[in-house]
Amino acid sequence: NTPLAELDPEIAQVLQDELGRQRNTLEMIASENFAPRAVLEAQGSVLTNKYAEGYPGRRYYGGCEFVDVAENLAIERVKDLFGAEYANVQPHSGAQANAAALAAMINPGDKILGLSLAHGGHLTHGMKLNFSGKLYEVAAYQVEADSFRIDMDKLREQAKAEKPQVIIAGWSAYPRHLDFAAFRSIADEVGALLWTDMAHFAGLVAAGLHPSPVPYSDVVTSTVHKTLAGPRSGVILAKQEWAKKLNSAVFPGQQGGPLMHVIAAKAVAFKVAAGAEFKERQGRVIEGAKILAERLNQPDLAAAGVSVLTGGTDVHLVLVDLRNSALDGQQAEDLLHSVGITVNRNAVPFDPRPPMVTSGLRIGTPALATRGFGAAEFSEVAEIIAEALKAGSAADAEALRARVATLAEAFPLYPGIES
Numbered sequence: 001n002t003p004l005a006e007l008d009p010e011i012a013q014v015l016q017d018e019l020g021r022q023r024n025t026l027e028m029i030a031s032e033n034f035a036p037r038a039v040l041e042a043q044g045s046v047l048t049n050k051y052a053e054g055y056p057g058r059r060y061y062g063g064c065e066f067v068d069v070a071e072n073l074a075i076e077r078v079k080d081l082f083g084a085e086y087a088n089v090q091p092h093s094g095a096q097a098n099a100a101a102l103a104a105m106i107n108p109g110d111k112i113l114g115l116s117l118a119h120g121g122h123l124t125h126g127m128k129l130n131f132s133g134k135l136y137e138v139a140a141y142q143v144e145a146d147s148f149r150i151d152m153d154k155l156r157e158q159a160k161a162e163k164p165q166v167i168i169a170g171w172s173a174y175p176r177h178l179d180f181a182a183f184r185s186i187a188d189e190v191g192a193l194l195w196t197d198m199a200h201f202a203g204l205v206a207a208g209l210h211p212s213p214v215p216y217s218d219v220v221t222s223t224v225h226k227t228l229a230g231p232r233s234g235v236i237l238a239k240q241e242w243a244k245k246l247n248s249a250v251f252p253g254q255q256g257g258p259l260m261h262v263i264a265a266k267a268v269a270f271k272v273a274a275g276a277e278f279k280e281r282q283g284r285v286i287e288g289a290k291i292l293a294e295r296l297n298q299p300d301l302a303a304a305g306v307s308v309l310t311g312g313t314d315v316h317l318v319l320v321d322l323r324n325s326a327l328d329g330q331q332a333e334d335l336l337h338s339v340g341i342t343v344n345r346n347a348v349p350f351d352p353r354p355p356m357v358t359s360g361l362r363i364g365t366p367a368l369a370t371r372g373f374g375a376a377e378f379s380e381v382a383e384i385i386a387e388a389l390k391a392g393s394a395a396d397a398e399a400l401r402a403r404v405a406t407l408a409e410a411f412p413l414y415p416g417i418e419s
């Protein structure tokens with residue numbers, strides 16, 4: 001029963017340091033968030049000890065009467081949240097949810113058609129070193145070179161030529177809504193299934209502030225930790241007819257014992273996501289991203305070779321185009337890090353620089369909105385980022401760091417939590 005600080009001071013120190021980092025910097029990685037204290041509690045609980053292979057009421061282990069309650073709550077809550085007929089809350093991660101979804105829908109050797117990784121797609125949508133690129137034949141669609149948007153007419157023609165078994169809607173870096181009705185009609189026209197990976201924008205969908213892919217898709221996957229602000233993990237939603245295949249694709253297809261502490265934490269996160277505070281917060285997520293996009297698309301930034309892909313955003317992130325800037329993605333990421341703002345560099349479509357360097361930044365607002373930021377604070381953050389990117393290596397990092405510190409101090413993170 002020895003406390004962590006006593007048993008393993010080195011790891012206790014990591015927790016302390018990370019809490020300090022999260023408190024003292026501005027987290028703007030688009031795929032990150034701050035899970036509520038109640039989610040951390042559920043996840044750091046005795047449920048971590050329990051084996052529960054199988055599904056509620058049909059387990060391969062005894063003693064599952066209480067974890068069954070947690071899993072059933074998670075399932076019912078997420079079905080209600082998204083209006084889905086079926087849910088599987090066992091995937092350990094987004095990638096595992098995606099692996100199970102594809103395994104349930106098609107056979108190795110079948111063809112998938114998803115957004116190219118270089119244009120904002122995810123590894124699991126057909127990247128050659130990923131299971132998806134190894135198991136399936138891959139065709140990829142791209143954004144347009146002038147608008148940086150997906151042209152649905154072109155996608156229709158490509159789908160007719162490629163005849164994929166699965167069409168993938170969804171992205172890791174794309175700042176606009178997708179036209180799910182058009183995806184459905186293309187899938188129907190070519191006899192393909194439609195899988196939507198809403199990992200990034202699920203929280204916006206839950207809040208009713210983004211079109212829902214659920215009515216249009218055969219299968220929808222998501223992570224729970226991005227805009228949804230839950231524990232790191234995945235979830236699958238689908239029409240009821242897919243229930244048997246999906247259940248078996250997750251367990252025993254992809255996984256052994258489900259992580260019951262994480263499933264309990266998912267149930268908590270889904271409860272939070274159904275509430276009024278969550279909806280109001282997602283409104284600030286989008287408002288903040290729009291403020292950021294507007295500021296970074298002004299002429300003073302353009303003069304420094306900095307602009308915003310597609311000219312704005314509909315979602316929780318902004319893609320900054322640095323192809324004409326003296327800063328590459330790595331330098332811009334490092335520069336913002338030096339003033340206390342955490343973002344990630346990101347390849348822009350048609351990027352002339354290598355993937356480890358890139359010519360872009362992906363900047364997201366979910367974590368800061370969770371922290372309490374509204375329009376005034378997002379305007380100040382946008383100004384700090386604008387000044388840093390405009391000045392490049394000549395930026396007055398000290399002064400910008402002080403402005404970051406003022407914002408961070410005004411919105412205490414996890415008050416009362418020690419580590």
Ligand code: PLP
Pocket residue numbers: 031092093094095096098122124170171172197198199200223232233234
């Ligand atoms: N799908 C999309 C669209 C993502 O952006 C990500 C994560 O970045 C994933 C799936 C994978 O999630 P995880 O990191 O939990 O495996």
